[in-house]
Amino acid sequence: MVEIPKEYQAGFVYFLGQRIDLSKKPLIPRPETEYWADIAIKDIANTKNSIIECLDIFSGSGCIGISLLAKVDDIQCDLAEKEDAFLEQIRINIGVNNLTEKRFSIIKTDIFSEITKKYDYILANPPYVAENRIDEVGEDVLAHEPRVALFSGSDGMDIIRTFLVQARNHLKENGVIYLEFDQEQKEEIGDILEQNGYSDWKFFNDQFGLIRFVRINK
Ligand SMILES: C[S@@+](CC[C@H](N)C(=O)[O-])C[C@H]1O[C@@H](n2cnc3c(N)ncnc32)[C@H](O)[C@@H]1O
Secondary structure, eight states: OOOOOHHHHHTEEEETTEEEEOTTOOOOOOHHHHHHHHHHHHHHHTOOOSSEEEEEESOTTOHHHHHHHHHSTTEEEEEEESOHHHHHHHHHHHHHTTOOGGGOOEEEOSTTTTOOOOEEEEEEOOOOBOGGGGGGSOHHHHHHSOGGGTBOSTTSOHHHHHHHHHHGGGEEEEEEEEEEOOGGGHHHHHHHHHHTTOOEEEEEEOTTSSEEEEEEEO
């Protein structure tokens, strides 16, 4: 028997200081995600638009969007997710963090299928683990964390490809995307951005020195 991760045993984690309940067993938020989410939230806080509209897509526990809503006044952030259990998890975490209804919608969607608005910022941590590298995934992760949150085709790119082709249509004029991925995917992501008319992008390392996220301008 592989031991249950300590975060599920505790039933919650802290993510950028916000308490995130894990009772519905979403992906356990990772420190790499916390690292770029902090950078993205500070970027959004410095944006001078009167109302900033954001989307946390592939929201899972809701950790990214909830941290943003808790830390930046006067912004809107919708939270989008496919799985019913995690949509319920997001609602629980909205309650745990005492966030007011007027600033968000929780949307059940398959990537962008039910997303109708355009946003200033889209924050995305999609499933991106390559099925053909399953041997490198920890036993505890495979035994206890949701596969739907981890894997996305043989090279891990299935959802990222569709996401990047469609995301430009969901950005306002000066809209920005933050996207987390695996370093092996950097080259193909650059190609997709070029082929789909994005104007500019920059890749960044995580706190462990691995290429981990990209900031993309519409
Ligand atoms: C890597 S987890 C990220 C969770 C959370 N944002 C975080 O950073 O910890 C990816 C999430 O995307 C959801 N997901 C998978 N396929 C999806 C799809 N086609 N459309 C929307 N969400 C999807 C999964 O259920 C999972 O909650």
